[in-house]
Amino acid sequence: xxxxxxxxARELPAISTGSMPDIIxxxxxxxMVTTTMREVTLKVRIKSPEATEVQKLEKKSLVSFxxxxxxxxxxxxxxxxxxxxxDSFRSVKDVAEFIYAEREQRDEADRQLLTTSLKVxxxxxxxxxxxxxxxxxxxxxxxxxxxxRKGAGAKEVAAAE
Amino acid sequence: MARKTPEINAxxxxxxxxxxxxxxxxxxxxxxxxxxxxRLPPPxxxxxxxxxxxxxxxxxxxxxxxxxxxxxxxxxxxNTLRExxxxxxxxxxxxxxxxxxxxxxxxxxxxxxxxxxxxxxKNDRGTSYAMxxxxxxxxxxxxxxxxxELAKNKFGKKFADLEKTETEAIQKAIPVSIxxxxxxxxxxxx
Numbered sequence: 435x436x437x438x439x440x441x442x443a444r445e446l447p448a449i450s451t452g453s454m455p456d457i458i459x460x461x462x463x464x465x466m467v468t469t470t471m472r473e474v475t476l477k478v479r480i481k482s483p484e485a486t487e488v489q490k491l492e493k494k495s496l497v498s499f500x501x502x503x504x505x506x507x508x509x510x511x512x513x514x515x516x517x518x519x520x521d522s523f524r525s526v527k528d529v530a531e532f533i534y535a536e537r538e539q540r541d542e543a544d545r546q547l548l549t550t551s552l553k554v555x556x557x558x559x560x561x562x563x564x565x566x567x568x569x570x571x572x573x574x575x576x577x578x579x580x581x582x583r584k585g586a587g588a589k590e591v592a593a594a595e
Numbered sequence: 596m597a598r599k600t601p602e603i604n605a606x607x608x609x610x611x612x613x614x615x616x617x618x619x620x621x622x623x624x625x626x627x628x629x630x631x632x633x634r635l636p637p638p639x640x641x642x643x644x645x646x647x648x649x650x651x652x653x654x655x656x657x658x659x660x661x662x663x664x665x666x667x668x669x670x671x672x673x674n675t676l677r678e679x680x681x682x683x684x685x686x687x688x689x690x691x692x693x694x695x696x697x698x699x700x701x702x703x704x705x706x707x708x709x710x711x712x713x714x715x716x717k718n719d720r721g722t723s724y725a726m727x728x729x730x731x732x733x734x735x736x737x738x739x740x741x742x743x744e745l746a747k748n749k750f751g752k753k754f755a756d757l758e759k760t761e762t763e764a765i766q767k768a769i770p771v772s773i774x775x776x777x778x779x780x781x782x783x784x785x
Contacts, residue, residue: 451609454609455605455608455609455612458609458612458613458616459612461616462612462615462616462619465616465619465620465623466619468623469619469622469623482630483724483725483728483729485630485631485728485729485731485732486732486736487631487732487735487736487739488629488630488631489629489630489631489632490628490629491628491629491630494628497628549632551628551630552630554724555724556723556724556725556728557723557724557725558723558724559720559721559722559723559724560718560719560720560721560722560723560724560727561720561721563724563727564718564720567635570635571635571636571637571638572638574637575635576634576635576636576637577632577634577635578632578633578634578635579628579630579631579632579633580630580631580633580728580731581628581629581630582629582630582631582728582732583629584629
């Protein structure tokens with residue numbers, strides 16, 4: 435009886451792939467839980483500005499979005515910044531109607547908590563944003579949120595100057 | 596006679612879950628919505644009197660269409676805005692040019708000199724959104740830093756880690772007093 439076997443090339447036992455479905459399932463569940471489906475197709479280009487003092491938006495069901503930015507299809511719609519509500523370009527006057535419609539979809543008790551998130555491109559001029567804000571004030575949608583990415587905000591503005 | 600049902604082949608399970616996995620990986624968007632929260636003032640009442648506010652209690656921040664700052668009549672710098680705002684609100688040396696303080700009894704904190712200062716932010720229609728957010732961010736940062744300092748002093752914790760009642764006390768002691776002036780078209784659009 436020899437202690438040491440001779441002949442190096444011993445066959446490795448095949449790795450069992452039986453647990454593969456389980457591993458894949460775990461990853462699958464992770465993605466299923468974290469995923470958020472896009473509800474609207476963006477027609478405007480939005481590159482949010484960066485800020486450091488951001489707060490997370492709570493209760494996603496109580497948030498309505500207003501998108502402002504230059505159209506993606508600039509050949510058809512030009513480069514002037516536009517407002518997108520739901521799936522189409524709208525003007526400032528339609529904001530009030532949009533807010534009323536959003537309120538109608540919520541329960542009576544939740545209407546006061548409705549937040550309007552402004553997703554605005556960093557190159558947009560404040561004029562159009564101010565108009566939207568004035569419109570929101572008129573219809574009593576006071577809770578707003580300027581959508582920003584977390585990061586060092588200083589760089590971007592310095593580069594723009 | 597009960598016949599044995601043939602076993603279902605589970606070998607393709609991995610492939611099926613792979614397909615699902617790939618679908619979710621492709622459709623997933625990891626963006627969590629975050630931003631700077633603000634409360635808009637109600638529309639102005641034409642009959643209401645204009646409240647009389649002492650000049651020293653207002654910090655005027657103007658942003659023009661070239662994204663330049665003016666703070667209380669002087670040319671301002673975005674990099675020093677945070678410090679200036681903090682100094683204006685806290686007024687540690689009781690400077691007569693900075694904001695007044697009023698002693699208030701706050702439950703959980705005791706008597707605390709609450710600043711009467713208001714930051715008035717005014718922007719032009721031509722101001723870029725990036726600059727506007729940057730200014731808002733600096734002003735919010737100033738308030739948050741003051742709150743953090745007070746929370747550290749009183750409770751030994753950061754503002755974000757406080758209990759609910761403590762948070763409310765600090766919020767009363769250092770309110771977010773940023774007011775946005777009624778818009779005016781000064782520099783022309785675009």
